[in-house]
Structure formats: structure tokens, C-alpha cells
Amino acid sequence: MYVFVYGSLCKHQKNHDLLNEAVLYAEQAWTAGSLYTGSSYYPLLIKDDTAVTYGELYEINENSLEHLDFLEGHTSKEALFKRESALVGTEKGDVEAFVYYWPHATGGTHVPFNDWKVHQMTADPFIYYFAYGSCMDHVRFTEHKVDHLFTELKGKGELEHYRLGFSHHLSDGGRADIIEDTGHSVEGVVYEISENALEYLYQREGVNTGGYRPTVVDLILNDDTLVQALSFTVLDKKDDLTPPLHYASEIHRGGSKYLSPHYMTGIEQRFLNDLPVRDFYDYLQKRSRKK
Known part of the structure; x- marks a missing residue:
């Protein structure tokens, strides 16, 4: 039962x-x-x-x-x-x-x-936020003039028993999602944020328009500390859809600074083979030449 x-x-x-x-x-x-x-x-x-x-x-x-x-x-x-x-x-x-x-x-x-867990967590003045998609990349924060709200980086976080999906469909392709799935894990960047950052994230994630909903998850930080963090998951989940190049690039560019080499290799293989992103190979070549 x-x-x-x-x-x-x-x-x-x-x-x-x-x-x-x-x-x-x-x-x-x-x-x-x-x-x-x-x-x-x-x-x-x-x-x-x-x-x-x-x-x-x-x-x-x-x-x-x-x-x-x-x-x-x-x-x-x-x-x-x-x-x-x-x-x-x-x-x-x-x-x-x-x-x-x-x-x-x-x-x-x-x-x-x-969601009672979200309600309890967001009552605190400062909370952990787990970014696993384009929010790992600081460029958009700077463009939107909110980079000052995301300066407290705690490094890598790992979410066990979830997999990275691309189940949110937009006109130009898929967007990232965390999908509960035993035996898998998702790595991402952990920030400590305030209420002002939360308001921005709700707008960016389309919380009020039915895109994503906030959820509370358990994360393992770099030092093996277990913490609770706020993240976002897709409401209307569909089959994985190839993301556009600009979105795949944001995930790769942001993740490469903090996530494990093994995980980043898996991301690259997905965008090259499983969900082939047009011109992603050229993007990787350009990044390689800049190193």
C-alpha cells in the first residue's frame, strides 16, 4: 500500500x-x-x-x-x-x-x-539554489543585470536518482529538466541566493506561465555535505527534444567551470550523438582552440 x-x-x-x-x-x-x-x-x-x-x-x-x-x-x-x-x-x-x-x-x-517544502524553504532569507541548465552560465545574468544576485557560488552539487532531460519544448528546441530516475545523477552549480534572486528565477523559468515549478531537492556538495536546495522542474514533461545551439552552449560553458570532467564528457556526447545539436562540434572546436 x-x-x-x-x-x-x-x-x-x-x-x-x-x-x-x-x-x-x-x-x-x-x-x-x-x-x-x-x-x-x-x-x-x-x-x-x-x-x-x-x-x-x-x-x-x-x-x-x-x-x-x-x-x-x-x-x-x-x-x-x-x-x-x-x-x-x-x-x-x-x-x-x-x-x-x-x-x-x-x-x-x-x-x-x-508545495509545503517550497513554502518552508523560501521563508528563509537565504537559500541554496541548484542550477543544472543555462543558469550555470553567468553570461545571461550579466545581460539581464542581475549578476550581483548570483555572486555567492558554493560550487558543484550532485542530485542523485535524477537524470537530465530536455522535456520542455519551445519553438526552437528543448530546454533542460530534472527527471526522477533511480541510478542516475545530475550535476549542477549551487548558489546561495536571496528573495530578489528568487523573483528573477520565477520569471525566467516561466513559473507563472506554466513552464516550470519550484521544487526542493537534496544535494551532495563538493565536500560531501548534504543540503536541501531549491530547483525547478518542468510541469508538462514531453519526450527529450534537441536544444538549440545557444542553449546547449550556455550549459556547456557554465558547466565546464564547475562540473566533473566525466559529467561534462557525457554532456558533450549527448549534444553530439543522442540529441545532436547543429554546429555543436564547431563550437567545441572553437573552445578548444581558445585554451
Whole structure:
């Protein structure tokens, strides 16, 4: 059996230890509903077929379910939360899972993006940001006059159990995405940013126009430190599409300063063979001559 969690039971949250016996099935999971703040440390999920709430999906046993029912007040005379079965989306496909809904009126405020982890993280004045696409390249920051917002570089970060995709389709080609996939990893550049940088990134990533959504992921930094970071993932994922040369060049130019030689070789092979970018070989030759 499965359970969808979206608040205090998520990774690094207050009650996550109740899932010690559970197995993470999908870190990127979603179901119909709207998320609101409550009077305590946990959010309230309201049934709403017009909205989507994001969280995590776990495979659990009967013992874990009993603990969760007790925590959520599901078995009490005046039920705090009501457990129901619902369809939960993941990048592996849809799964039927238990979901705890708030069945009462709520006086709280709506949680932006219906993502509690993003809401919690962006409440801090400074946060880590994981760039894995064109935002690794400082040129665009300078052109947009926001380079002063991205001066605190922490170096390379590695996101395990994800792969680099190009699932966001624009008229001139694909754009990068992180797609949950066990056994793979994505390298990128980690910045420490403030709220002003976040506003720029929301605009650049098309967050309000349905391009990408913010998400919180675990990263391994250069010194093997594990940190949480904000990143962006494509909402409407399609099959990988070859990116245009200018975009592939930004990824390569930015990544080559910080990412591992092995990873950069893989990027080059993708743009030469798997998703052949027109004139990318010439670009590599020119860079080689400049060294």
C-alpha cells in the first residue's frame, strides 16, 4: 500500500521519522487538492479537483499506517484528518494511495505552488539554489543585470536518482529538466541566493506561465555535505527534444567551470550523438582552440 505525504511527514520535516519503515517510491508526486496553512506546524489539504498539490509518495506497511492514523487523528471520535484513497501522479505513472484530507473549514492562507517544502524553504532569507541548465552560465545574468544576485557560488552539487532531460519544448528546441530516475545523477552549480534572486528565477523559468515549478531537492556538495536546495522542474514533461545551439552552449560553458570532467564528457556526447545539436562540434572546436 502507498501513502501520499505533503507536510510534516515529508523528508526533513518534523514527523518524518514515522516513515522509518517506509520506502520512498517517488520524491516528485502530486494529487488533486489545494494546500493551506493551519494554526500549527502542518498544512491542510483541501479537496479541489481544479488544483494540484505536490509531495512525496511512500510504500508503507500496516504498522506504519496505524502510526499515521494516530498522528492524523483519523481514528478519533472527532477526526482531525480524514484518510481516503486517491490517484497520485508520479514520473513513473499514476498510483492509488492513501491521502489525509482536512475535512473542516480552514481559516488559513493558501500555500504558494501547493508545495509545503517550497513554502518552508523560501521563508528563509537565504537559500541554496541548484542550477543544472543555462543558469550555470553567468553570461545571461550579466545581460539581464542581475549578476550581483548570483555572486555567492558554493560550487558543484550532485542530485542523485535524477537524470537530465530536455522535456520542455519551445519553438526552437528543448530546454533542460530534472527527471526522477533511480541510478542516475545530475550535476549542477549551487548558489546561495536571496528573495530578489528568487523573483528573477520565477520569471525566467516561466513559473507563472506554466513552464516550470519550484521544487526542493537534496544535494551532495563538493565536500560531501548534504543540503536541501531549491530547483525547478518542468510541469508538462514531453519526450527529450534537441536544444538549440545557444542553449546547449550556455550549459556547456557554465558547466565546464564547475562540473566533473566525466559529467561534462557525457554532456558533450549527448549534444553530439543522442540529441545532436547543429554546429555543436564547431563550437567545441572553437573552445578548444581558445585554451
